[in-house]
Amino acid sequence: MESDPLTEKITVGMAEVKICRSENSILIALGLGSCVGVCIYDPVLSLAGMAHVVLPNRTNLEEDDPRYADIAVPQLVERLQKEGALRTRMRVALAGGGQIFKGFGTISKLDIGPRNVEAVQHQIARFGLPIVAADLGGNVGRTLLFYGDGRVYVRLPGQEERLLAALGASETASPWKSINPSSLAKAA
């Protein structure tokens, strides 16, 4: 699939929020260590958006950088709404929030992962969006691939990518939109 020349790869770097409307695009977040990748999908418009959250809630209210969960998630939702997505149709998948450095003893700098997860889940709950699937925590780094048709894959280092969720394939999708049969097969 990755060798398909029609597929456009969009890298979502740390503290970036990106959306794409094309079914032939992939949003990729490389190296989700303690960061959390937030995927939101509107199946009717096949509109995909991803935020790469680096830190939990901001401490200084003047900050407006999307590295913080409480800025990135609202910003992502707002940008999707601007494109016509509805909050009632949005479906969410999360991945990341691990803790890959170990042996640090009691220094609390390293527990950013769990704090990120908590902050992101709180923000998602604030908007009342359903979390369809999540792959969080642990001590591994993940690569998150979000296809334009709603499939979300997670890849662990040295392993094949694994389907986490098919956000597009569901009964909430409108009947006149053809659903890619391969994504259904993978979801089953």
Add this chain to the structure above:
Amino acid sequence: MKTYHFKPTLQTILHPASLPRGSPLYPQSQPLIPRKATGFWSKNRVFPIKTLNERAAWAENFAEVSTMNPACLKLTSEQLDAIREIANIGTGHAATALAALTDWRIGMHVPRVDIVPLSHFIEIICGPETKAIGIYLAVEGDAPGHVAFLMSQEGAQRMADRLLGLPPGTTKGLGELECSALMELGNIIVSSFLVAIGELTGLTLFTTPPALACDATASILASLASMLAATGTLQKDALTIVTNLEQGESDLEGFFLYVPESQSLSTFLNALYGERPID
């Protein structure tokens, strides 16, 4: 082995004034590759170069200091040179310690100084999906900062064999003993790095206990970046100094990454230049 940016060529031997302007030997007033267009951190950059060694060599060929994002850290090239020299001396001592510890010949490249925004932090070392180990130590004292030492997983296994006195190829995975040995290695080389810098500048520097990660390079760098962001080092951009260390005979290589906190830069410069204010 030491590599230099500056290769004396015919152009530098001949005096520029003696050459006609159209001559091919006339010194180029502009570099052949415009820096902006080929910058490391330009948005549409792809990874044209695969291995870590090639990447480092490529970087050194055309840019000593790639300050693609001049918005934040404002340092003159003289000041950047001073910072690089500090890193050079420190890493030289770290490489010596590594060589003494492993009884290997260790080669060292010239440190590469980059000013990197958060979104591109994971690109400072290429091969994002390569499995690697990273040893992280925070620097505390007069000039706080962060140091990490990264090497490929095969490299780490060979290093563990060496440190534990086993025949090469014995270690297959990194267990508790191997990780502990590698963390101690990190501790020793970073301590020699800091001692050298401390003697040079007269500052007191010490480290926290090491932490180890064994994962894809991108994940390790991303975790480092979030720690840097959490401690406030990486506000908008961070000045990163990457030095490529390699074993003389083989392709084993490691990356020594040093990220001083932004207020530490002026501490260093003040210590070097006396109390002359930094403009």
